[in-house]
Amino acid sequence: MDIKVGDILVMKKKHPVCGSERMRVLRVGADFRLCCEGCGRTVMTPRSKCEKNIKSVIGEEND
Ligand SMILES: [Zn+2]
Numbered sequence: 001m002d003i004k005v006g007d008i009l010v011m012k013k014k015h016p017v018c019g020s021e022r023m024r025v026l027r028v029g030a031d032f033r034l035c036c037e038g039c040g041r042t043v044m045t046p047r048s049k050c051e052k053n054i055k056s057v058i059g060e061e062n063d
Contacts (some may be wrong), residue, residue, distance in 0.1 A: 003054075003057060004060075007025045007059055008037065008058075010058065015038060015039065015041075016040035016042075017036070017041060021055070026042065029031075030046070
């Protein structure tokens, strides 16, 4: 799965805090740092766990 900083991830599980299903990628690596588009909170998630929870990826720049 090709995920880059700046992409928006549409998650299968909504953010429990605010109910948003969209997360912006701030950092990729062994852990992903994501910023919730709904409430602005940042979360760290292990890559493997995060990838299982992705419904779709919306790239930042779509040519
Ligand atoms: Zn949220």
